[in-house]
Amino acid sequence: MGYLTNDNIHRAMKHITRSIGEQNDQGGPIPFQEFLNLLATSPYRVIRNVFQVFHDMIKHYLGEGVDEYPDDPESIGFVYYDCNRLFVDGSDHPFFADRPFANRLVNLVEALRRGAQQNKIYIFEGPHGCGKSTFLNNLVMKFEEYANTAEGQRFEIVWRLNFKTLGSHQDAATIGVFERLIEMEEDKALEFDGHAGVHSPVTVTDDFIEVPCPSHDNPIMLIPKQYRREFFDDLLENDEFKWRLFTEKAYEWVFRDNPCTICSSLYSALISRVKHPMDIFDMVFARPYKYNRRLGEGISVFNPGDKPTKEITRTNPMLQSRISRLFRDSDQVKYYYSRYASTNNGIYALMDIKTHNRDRLIELHNIVSEGLHKVGDIEENVNSLFIALMNPEDKEHIKDLQSFADRIEYIQIPYVLDVNTEVEIYRNIFGKRIDASFLPRVLRSFARVIISSRLNLKSEAMLEWIGEPEKYKLYCDENLLLLKMAIYSGVIPSWLTEEDRKKFTAKRRRRIIAESEKEGMQGFSGRDSIKIFNEFYSAYAKDKLINMSFLYNFFTKVSKDLSQSIPNGFLDSLVHMYNYTVLQEVKESLYYYNEQQISRDIQNYLFAINFEMGSTEKCNFTGEKLEITEAFFDGIENRLLGERVPRERKLAFRMDTQKEYASVTLPQEILLQAKTIDKTALYETMFDRCNYSALFQKCLKTT
Numbered sequence: 001m002g003y004l005t006n007d008n009i010h011r012a013m014k015h016i017t018r019s020i021g022e023q024n025d026q027g028g029p030i031p032f033q034e035f036l037n038l039l040a041t042s043p044y045r046v047i048r049n050v051f052q053v054f055h056d057m058i059k060h061y062l063g064e065g066v067d068e069y070p071d072d073p074e075s076i077g078f079v080y081y082d083c084n085r086l087f088v089d090g091s092d093h094p095f096f097a098d099r100p101f102a103n104r105l106v107n108l109v110e111a112l113r114r115g116a117q118q119n120k121i122y123i124f125e126g127p128h129g130c131g132k133s134t135f136l137n138n139l140v141m142k143f144e145e146y147a148n149t150a151e152g153q154r155f156e157i158v159w160r161l162n163f164k165t166l167g168s169h170q171d172a173a174t175i176g177v178f179e180r181l182i183e184m185e186e187d188k189a190l191e192f193d194g195h196a197g198v199h200s201p202v203t204v205t206d207d208f209i210e211v212p213c214p215s216h217d218n219p220i221m222l223i224p225k226q227y228r229r230e231f232f233d234d235l236l237e238n239d240e241f242k243w244r245l246f247t248e249k250a251y252e253w254v255f256r257d258n259p260c261t262i263c264s265s266l267y268s269a270l271i272s273r274v275k276h277p278m279d280i281f282d283m284v285f286a287r288p289y290k291y292n293r294r295l296g297e298g299i300s301v302f303n304p305g306d307k308p309t310k311e312i313t314r315t316n317p318m319l320q321s322r323i324s325r326l327f328r329d330s331d332q333v334k335y336y337y338s339r340y341a342s343t344n345n346g347i348y349a350l351m352d353i354k355t356h357n358r359d360r361l362i363e364l365h366n367i368v369s370e371g372l373h374k375v376g377d378i379e380e381n382v383n384s385l386f387i388a389l390m391n392p393e394d395k396e397h398i399k400d401l402q403s404f405a406d407r408i409e410y411i412q413i414p415y416v417l418d419v420n421t422e423v424e425i426y427r428n429i430f431g432k433r434i435d436a437s438f439l440p441r442v443l444r445s446f447a448r449v450i451i452s453s454r455l456n457l458k459s460e461a462m463l464e465w466i467g468e469p470e471k472y473k474l475y476c477d478e479n480l481l482l483l484k485m486a487i488y489s490g491v492i493p494s495w496l497t498e499e500d501r502k503k504f505t506a507k508r509r510r511r512i513i514a515e516s517e518k519e520g521m522q523g524f525s526g527r528d529s530i531k532i533f534n535e536f537y538s539a540y541a542k543d544k545l546i547n548m549s550f551l552y553n554f555f556t557k558v559s560k561d562l563s564q565s566i567p568n569g570f571l572d573s574l575v576h577m578y579n580y581t582v583l584q585e586v587k588e589s590l591y592y593y594n595e596q597q598i599s600r601d602i603q604n605y606l607f608a609i610n611f612e613m614g615s616t617e618k619c620n621f622t623g624e625k626l627e628i629t630e631a632f633f634d635g636i637e638n639r640l641l642g643e644r645v646p647r648e649r650k651l652a653f654r655m656d657t658q659k660e661y662a663s664v665t666l667p668q669e670i671l672l673q674a675k676t677i678d679k680t681a682l683y684e685t686m687f688d689r690c691n692y693s694a695l696f697q698k699c700l701k702t703t
Contacts, residue, residue: 076510351389415525
């Protein structure tokens with residue numbers, strides 16, 4: 001192994017420092033007027049609360065979705081979203097969101113963006129093994145990632161209190177001694193008390209002292225509420241955003257919310273000290289709101305075993321002392337706040353509603369209801385996105401909190417109900433190579449067996465739509481589970497009758513999709529399905545390709561205990577559907593083959609009628625070598641005219657066709673109009689004369 005040179009080290013360090021710098025280059029504080037210029041240029045990006053940023057993050061990673069039936073007048077927008085960028089890419093433990101859950105999530109964030117459901121706690125409820133914890137960790141990770149980019153960036157207030165403007169002259173040496181005294185007192189308090197408030201770093205220069213807003217408020221909050229409409233009317237052009245700002249519920253917070261108590265106190269203290277209000281805004285700066293889950297800035301996720309901290313309030317004695325000396329009043333601006341300030345305009349999440357997290361949930365009651373939290377004698381604004389995870393049995397812990405019920409919205413995370421997603425999980429765990437071990441459609445059939453255990457046997461919505469399931473017994477089970485799985489995967493099966501397709505209205509679709517929120521709470525869990533697939537794959541993925549017989553035997557003979565969780569008759573119906581699907585594919589292949597063959601035969605016929613009997617020619621249209629005999633003509637003319645047509649009529653047809661070809665098709669359409677033979681009127685007429693249905697049935701009889 002060779003020695004590293006200084007050039008190697010320098011090059012490596014230069015590369016890594018450049019990469020880190022690019023990743024973290026969000027810029028420092030900017031003056032308020034520069035911030036307003038940015039706001040006027042990019043209002044959609046600058047004027048956002050956490051709910052709107054969360055919406056933008058989800059849409060950024062998911063996109064608009066794909067509707068496989070864009071022209072369907074009964075569509076309800078139940079579309080496919082590629083969730084890999086949100087839950088899979090870059091994660092140590094991927095989460096796979098099925099189609100029903102992805103649509104629920106998108107509907108939720110659309111409501112959040114509109115401002116319709118913000119004073120709530122959003123509880124994602126699901127059974128053990130559904131991936132709730134993985135979902136939340138990946139969601140928070142992507143939110144942090146997005147919020148720290150230019151596209152997801154928000155701004156917060158930071159004050160730079162100017163000594164000269166305020167008529168205060170600080171002595172640097174005195175300040176240094178005083179700060180050291182404060183630090184010694186803090187160290188002593190920490191030694192005996194075991195805890196101290198979380199301190200923001202203090203920036204002090206000869207000109208100013210920097211005071212950050214602990215609640216991460218948007219700088220526009222410093223515009224007095226009574227003047228905000230007039231202010232934005234002057235600032236913004238008369239465009240679409242301005243109309244939305246003044247009319248949509250999504251932006252009511254801009255004109256309703258107050259700045260945090262600390263910023264309000266500073267503003268009030270300054271207004272009596274400066275000559276002109278503009279001097280106040282000269283001391284206001286905006287800096288990027290940097291989210292950091294590990295430090296609890298903007299994002300906090302609590303596990304049930306995390307013990308509550310002892311401190312009720314947080315402060316910064318050094319900064320408090322500076323502010324008091326600056327204003328010569330220790331009570332005018334009180335720089336203390338609660339732990340909720342750190343996640344204001346961010347995410348506050350509870351991993352499970354157990355033990356300490358139950359107490360945290362109860363404590364959120366008044367905060368969520370009023371958006372306020374009492375810190376000592378002062379009130380603190382709290383506008384956070386509150387998220388929690390819950391197992392169904394944990395509802396018992398909060399059933400007595402009836403007044404809390406209207407502040408909780410449940411979003412279901414059941415076991416996977418979408419066949420495509422279930423298969424994708426197997427590919428992720430065992431590798432995409434598993435596809436090579438299965439005959440077509442068998443892997444998806446395995447996924448259907450697993451999902452069948454998770455669905456409710458009886459569906460009122462399905463029965464109201466279909467009526468009698470018996471009519472589909474050749475390709476569906478009596479409980480219509482296979483049909484429901486197809487719908488959950490975004491597929492309208494081709495085997496449905498025209499009548500049932502017409503009856504598949506938007507109202508019925510909503511009823512069926514709504515049932516997905518009450519399913520997936522039982523049956524094989526995500527962990528169970530991986531274990532079962534591993535046993536199945538290990539047993540049969542050897543010499544032969546895995547077929548439906550292997551699948552059927554595994555669940556009925558090898559692992560009989562599993563069949564207890566599978567609906568009666570489902571496996572037989574699954575085999576019937578598989579056979580039907582394969583037969584349909586064979587029919588389509590035969591039809592496609594015969595359609596192509598007919599086309600070639602007609603082109604050969606139109607070419608051959610221009611040559612003498614017994615000659616051998618190469619067709620200019622198909623490139624095939626033709627032996628022009630009576631048998632050759634008979635084979636094609638029998639298809640066109642029928643086998644029982646007299647020979648004289650066949651000869652007359654041949655002569656008439658040759659005459660039309662020589663007088664119209666060749667000189668006018670092919671030579672003059674430059675048409676290909678299959679675009680000419682003669683060809684199309686002959687092609688239409690073929691009886692496809694009779695030919696198709698004849699082909700099937702010979703297979």
